[in-house]
Amino acid sequence: MNILIVxxxxxxxxxxxxxxxxxVKHLEQAGHRVQVSDLYAMNWKAVxxxxxxxxxxxxxxxxxxxDSRLAFEQGRQSPDIALEQEKLRWADAVILQxxxxxxxxxxxxxxxxxxxxxxxFAYGVGEHSDARWGDRYGEGSLAGKRAMLMVTxxxxxxxxxxxxxxxxxxxxxxxxxxxVLYYPGFDVLPPFLVYRTGRxxxxxxxxxxxxxxxxxxxxxxxxxxxxxxQNAGDYIIPELTLRPEVAPGQSGFAAHRRSSFAxxxxxxxx
Amino acid sequence: MNILIVxxxxxxxxxxxxxxxxxVKHLEQAGHRVQVSDLYAMNWKAVxxxxxxxxxxxxxxxxxxxDSRLAFEQGRQSPDIALEQEKLRWADAVILQxxxxxxxxxxxxxxxxxxxxxxxFAYGVGEHSDARWGDRYGEGSLAGKRAMLMVTxxxxxxxxxxxxxxxxxxxxxxxxxxxVLYYPGFDVLPPFLVYRTGRxxxxxxxxxxxxxxxxxxxxxxxxxxxxxxQNAGDYIIPELTLRPEVAPGQSGFAAHRRSSFAxxxxxxxx
Numbered sequence: 001m002n003i004l005i006v007x008x009x010x011x012x013x014x015x016x017x018x019x020x021x022x023x024v025k026h027l028e029q030a031g032h033r034v035q036v037s038d039l040y041a042m043n044w045k046a047v048x049x050x051x052x053x054x055x056x057x058x059x060x061x062x063x064x065x066x067d068s069r070l071a072f073e074q075g076r077q078s079p080d081i082a083l084e085q086e087k088l089r090w091a092d093a094v095i096l097q098x099x100x101x102x103x104x105x106x107x108x109x110x111x112x113x114x115x116x117x118x119x120x121f122a123y124g125v126g127e128h129s130d131a132r133w134g135d136r137y138g139e140g141s142l143a144g145k146r147a148m149l150m151v152t153x154x155x156x157x158x159x160x161x162x163x164x165x166x167x168x169x170x171x172x173x174x175x176x177x178x179x180v181l182y183y184p185g186f187d188v189l190p191p192f193l194v195y196r197t198g199r200x201x202x203x204x205x206x207x208x209x210x211x212x213x214x215x216x217x218x219x220x221x222x223x224x225x226x227x228x229x230q231n232a233g234d235y236i237i238p239e240l241t242l243r244p245e246v247a248p249g250q251s252g253f254a255a256h257r258r259s260s261f262a263x264x265x266x267x268x269x270x
Numbered sequence: 271m272n273i274l275i276v277x278x279x280x281x282x283x284x285x286x287x288x289x290x291x292x293x294v295k296h297l298e299q300a301g302h303r304v305q306v307s308d309l310y311a312m313n314w315k316a317v318x319x320x321x322x323x324x325x326x327x328x329x330x331x332x333x334x335x336x337d338s339r340l341a342f343e344q345g346r347q348s349p350d351i352a353l354e355q356e357k358l359r360w361a362d363a364v365i366l367q368x369x370x371x372x373x374x375x376x377x378x379x380x381x382x383x384x385x386x387x388x389x390x391f392a393y394g395v396g397e398h399s400d401a402r403w404g405d406r407y408g409e410g411s412l413a414g415k416r417a418m419l420m421v422t423x424x425x426x427x428x429x430x431x432x433x434x435x436x437x438x439x440x441x442x443x444x445x446x447x448x449x450v451l452y453y454p455g456f457d458v459l460p461p462f463l464v465y466r467t468g469r470x471x472x473x474x475x476x477x478x479x480x481x482x483x484x485x486x487x488x489x490x491x492x493x494x495x496x497x498x499x500q501n502a503g504d505y506i507i508p509e510l511t512l513r514p515e516v517a518p519g520q521s522g523f524a525a526h527r528r529s530s531f532a533x534x535x536x537x538x539x540x
Contacts, residue, residue, distance in 0.1 A: 010319045013331040046316040046377045049280045061283040064369075065424070099334075102383050103449035104374055107316045111377030137435060154335070158509040162521035165407060165500060165510040171522055172445055174437060175373035230435060239428040240435040251432035252441055252522065 001220065003027055004091035006037045008098040008109035015197050016152055018205070019212060020097055023150070026213050035087055039108045045080065046111030052078045069119035077118065084116040088142060093219050094186065096176075097150040099197075103172050113180055122184040130238050136183050138229030143185030146219060149173060150212075152194040160195070169193060174253040178227055187224035226258035271490070273297055274361035276307045278368040278379035285467050286422055288475070289482060290367055293420070296483050305357055309378045315350065316381030322348050339389035347388065354386040358412060363489050364456065366446075367420040369467075373442050383450055392454040400508045406453050408499030413455030416489065419443060420482075422464040430465070439463060444523040448497055457494035496528035 005023060009016035020036065027034050037044075048064060050057040053071035057063075071077045077085075088094065098105045105113075117123065122142070126135030135143075151173070153160070160169040173191060181188045192215050194208060215222070228234045234246045247255040275293060279286035290306065297304050307314075318334060320327040323341035327333075341347045347355075358364065368375050375383075387393065392412070396405030405413075421443070423430070430439040443461060451458045462485050464478060485492070498504045504516045517525040 010334065011332040014333075040317075040319065046381060047310075048371075048377065049310065062281040063284075064280065064371075101318075101334075102380070102387065103445035104380065107318070107377045107381030107384055110372070110374065110380050111316060113372050114377055117372065156509070158511050161511060163512040163517075163525060165505055165512075165526065166449065167444060167523045167526065168521065171441065172449075175442055175445075179373035179436065179442075235435055239426070241428050241431060242433040242435075247433075251438065252524075253437045254522075255433060256435065256437065 001092040002033045002035075002090050003093045003095065003219075004035050004037065004087050005095045005097055006039065006109065006112060008039045008096075008106045008112075010040045012041075015194070015200060015205075016097065016099055019150065019152075019194075019208070022209050023095070023097075023212060023216060026216050030217065035090070037084060037087065037112070039112055042080075044108055044112060045078075045115070046108045048111065048114040052081060052115055054078065065119050065124070069124060072118040072120040078115075081115050081118065084112065085118070085121055088116070088145075091145060093146040093148070095148050095150055096181075098152075100151050100153040100172075103166065105176065117180075117184065125184070133230065133237055133240060135185070136230055137178075138182065138185065138227065139231060140183065140185035145186055146189060146224070147181040147186035148189040148215075148219070149176065149181075149191040150194075151191055152197050154198050155195060157195040171253050177225065178253070178256060182225075182227045188227065189219070189222050189224055228256050228258060271362040272303045272305075272360050273363045273365065273489070274305050274307065274357050275365045275367055276309065276379065276382060278309045278366075278376045278382075280310045282311075285464070285470060285475075286367065286369055289420065289422075289464075289478070292479050293365070293367075293482060293486060296486050300487065305360070307354060307357065307382070309382055312350075314378055314382060315348075315385070316378045318381065318384040322351060322385055324348065335389050335394070339394060342388040342390040348385075351385050351388065354382065355388070355391055358386070358415075361415060363416040363418070365418050365420055366451075368422075370421050370423040370442075373436065375446065387450075387454065395454070403500065403507055403510060405455070406500055407448075408452065408455065408497065409501060410453065410455035415456055416459060416494070417451040417456035418459040418485075418489070419446065419451075419461040420464075421461055422467050424467050425465060427465040441523050447495065448523070448526060452495075452497045458497065459489070459492050459494055498526050498528060 005020060007020050011017060024034050024036060050062040050067065053067055054076045058067050058070050096109065098109050123136065124134065125140050128134050155166060158164050159166050162168050177188045192212060234242060236243055242255060275290060277290050281287060294304050294306060320332040320337065323337055324346045328337050328340050366379065368379050393406065394404065395410050398404045425436060428434050429436050432438050436442065447458045462482060504512060506513055512525060
């Protein structure tokens with residue numbers, strides 16, 4: 001299979017750099033083809049602007065969505081954007097790997113999403129009307145592919161637990177897993193998380209690599225997070241709210257996962 | 271009072287540009303001093319790297335936290351970073367204004383946070399031990415100041431409602447309001463939100479400006495979001511989980527707001 005790793009850490013000699021190298025080697029040894037978009041090494045342009053079209057801004061003023069659509073439709077995107085889209089088309093699975101900085105992805109990776117996720121490629125796909133709100137959340141250009149986050153943080157796991165001060169990691173990652181990955185159609189696997197990166201020694205690193213290797217071996221067999229597809233009946237269109245009989249009484253991120261009917265997996269057997 | 275607006279939109283002739291100009295004028299007419307960090311106009315460097323210290327990386331390898339700490343302590347930060355920190359010290363209130371892109375802030379603003387929020391300035395402040403986990407979440411270098419988000423989105427309000435497909439706006443913004451603003455000490459005011467920006471006409475724009483003007487007039491009287499301070503007894507240290515008797519049985523972002531005892535304000539009087 002073809003795997004794209006989009007990697008965002010400034011230092012090759014970091015824990016992230018080591019885990020990235022491990023992942024590439026492990027996947028290649030299993031017979032897969034791997035490409036890495038090493039955003040810092042590529043000096044990736046993080047800032048979305050009118051230069052993302054070879055024609056500059058199309059109208060009297062720059063419109064991030066409309067100018068993106070025109071450039072995508074007319075084959076006038078900046079070559080770095082088109083190349084990343086080609087890698088996404090090539091990939092059967094995509095891994096976004098990054099350190100959690102201020103409870104989200106580093107700016108350089110956010111800018112990769114903003115620029116590569118063009119109108120017509122990752123959003124604005126399919127019919128948009130009062131009866132149908134596009135092909136998204138389970139459908140879209142990247143449907144049929146798998147995606148997974150690999151995230152490191154210096155904080156302790158309980159700080160990110162159900163009642164931890166930072167908020168649950170699952171919820172912190174929801175805007176990425178649901179809003180960035182599920183939105184254009186990816187099946188999203190549970191993330192690979194590393195806490196307390198400041199306390200790493202050889203033994204722990206070895207255990208970590210074993211765990212990562214097992215996750216990579218199961219890239220095609222792990223069950224995705226059961227987010228609810230937009231266009232399969234759970235949502236009222238165009239309001240895009242859950243129908244009253246779906247997850248009755250629930251609100252918030254968890255209501256958009258099918259398993260929330262029976263409580264989260266972490267709560268144990270129902 | 272002194273107000274800093276950190277503004278992240280690429281097009282001056284946009285709705286965001288107009289609202290920013292309105293806010294500046296409105297605040298100045300009320301007698302306040304206003305500075306604007308117009309990140310696109312400043313060509314703000316979005317990407318955190320070793321060049322953020324005048325000395326380059328300190329050790330054999332670049333360490334984002336440690337190199338930030340050294341540069342901050344020794345007055346060797348890149349001048350653009352030091353200048354933004356000076357604006358933050360000057361400000362009594364800070365407004366972060368941006369369009370919601372992929373359920374978070376634009377990369378250029380994320381990079382402002384990552385670079386300006388140096389170790390020793392916005393994190394790593396105060397005693398760090400097993401008995402005390404620093405001055406953060408309600409304490410820190412920016413305590414006593416107020417902050418507010420101004421956020422625009424093309425989506426409809428119900429899409430961001432309690433059962434809307436994108437998740438509740440309050441939860442989407444939690445990593446920013448709690449993780450970026452409350453963390454270094456800001457009192458965080460409820461956000462000023464504009465939905466469905468594609469449907470704007472003169473009448474709606476006028477109403478919008480009226481509402482924004484009223485929010486700005488109440489910048490010093492609006493009650494902040496009642497996030498729970500880290501060091502006032504609600505959390506077990508060092509696990510930093512809520513004590514069992516605090517918000518019993520609750521989990522997730524809402525448990526970190528005091529009002530969650532009685533349900534959210536939107537639920538009406540208890």
